[in-house]
Amino acid sequence: MKKTVLNQLHHQAGARMVEFGGWEMPVQYAGVIAEHMAVREAAGLFDVSHMGEIEVSGPQAFDFLQYATTNDVAGLVDGQVQYTALCYPSGGVVDDLTLYRFAADNYLLCVNAANIDKDFAWLQSLLADSDFSDLRLINRSAEYAQIALQGPLSESILAELTDTDPGTIKYYHFAEGEVAGIPTIISRTGYTGEDGFECYCPAAEGVSLWQALMDAGTPSGLVPTGLGARDTLRLEKAYALYGHEITAEILPLEARLAWIVKLNKGDFVGRRALLEAKEAGLKRKLIGLKLTEPGVPRESYPVLCDGCEVGYVSSGTMSPCLRQGIALVLVEAEIADGTQPLQIGIRKRHVAAERVKLPFV
Amino acid sequence: MDFPEELKYTEEHEWVLVEGEIATIGITEFAQDQLGDVVFAELPEVGDELVAGKTFGVVESVKAVSDIYSPVSGEVVEINDELPDEPEVLNTSPYEDGWMLKLRLSNPDELDALMDAAAYQEFIEQD
DSSP states (O other): OBOOTTHHHHHHTTOEEEEETTEEEEEESSOHHHHHHHHHHSEEEEEOTTSEEEEEESTTHHHHHHHHBSSOGGGOOTTEEEEEEEEOTTSOEEEEEEEEEEETTEEEEEEOGGGHHHHHHHHHHHHHTSSOOSOEEEEOGGGEEEEEEESTTHHHHHHTTOSSOGGGSOTTBEEEEEETTEEEEEEOOOSSSSSEEEEEEEGGGHHHHHHHHHHHHGGGTEEEOOHHHHHHHHHHTTOOOBTTTBSTTSOTTTTTOGGGOOTTSSOOTTHHHHHHHHHHOOSEEEEEEEESSSOOOOTTOEEEETTEEEEEEEEEEEOTTTOSEEEEEEEEHHHHTSOOOEEEEETTEEEEEEEEOSOOO | OOOOTTOEEOTTSEEEEEETTEEEEEEOHHHHHHHOSEEEEEOOOTTOEEOTTSEEEEEEESSOEEEEEOSSOEEEEEEOTTTTTOTTHHHHOTTTTTOOEEEEESOGGGGGGSBOHHHHHHHHHHO
């Protein structure tokens, strides 16, 4: 199993470690619910160094990214971040990612840990099969540690450690500065639905950055936070997760991601299939369900209507904030838009669920 | 971790307290620690017949679903009604407030197959 530079710190902090996408990562320290609430009410610190970073640079970097990704890179300015995806020609998703524009000819893609090699190989093959040649693709994943500081107190904690005023960094923008004397890309992004920053620093400095942030934040209630809380936090906000809502078999249009698919920006990989699917009408849609009876919906549990299976749970959990079961479910389009009573099959029970507006929290 | 001397234990991390012909059953400190925050408990009903080694309920944490196995056989005579509303007591008080059910033993000889506290402690250290 691969380990991040912070691995030993997690063990020392008493974290429970699990395998995630080929990496040994902390799933919890004090407990998922306590960590979840800390992020909603104060702040939490996540090791996300397992995520990958791929540089795309050179004169044709922009044109290549317009072709390879689904969102419109043209609207970006230097220092801006964009949520986007790589699609297959079928319209299914290779990976979802954030794209950082450093300059018109210099970008960094932050990709899911489990997909680093797959994404890099995919981009290389796209490049080889295309007319683009004047650009570089460099897998820089091993060079970076990435630490996410998330929660309403993030800005004040970070401000103690840097001359870069974090208050001047807008949502989905970044600045290059120093944090605790360590060169850091300070990105106002995250996966929790709270204010926060994702900090990229040289891998060798990861331990120092983590410790400086913990020392600065502990008096305000900052706690180390594991993958367990990361999942419940993102699910309460209905953020899609690779392998659940985002797969080669699900169109981004079905998964509430039409906003990152710019069908009118010009040609890109997957465009034709996505356009055809849109014109034909989507067969499935992702919606949110909240259980109205006790129970915990989980991935792959069936969604039932009149006793018939009409879809499945792509992600589910017990919401720590609502104290109710919540689920993202992929269901037949007419069910998604209808008002029929729905249930989720949990073992032998059919547990009543209601459609809710997303996000859940 | 605490493993009271007066209890008997299973390899699936349940405990049994025997008082006459009545056995009280719950999950161990080790089990609740492994599970993490418990958010849901599904129990049988009074009158159900449980069979040693068979599942009788489910405990769920945020991350995991865990079947609970009956250490012994018998008829359920009482259920901890607090658990469905406050499953977190399985974390905070696994041996007292977190008891799951009481049953009337139908085959007390089954108790001989269970571990005492020392044997259970050794079992989880090896595991």
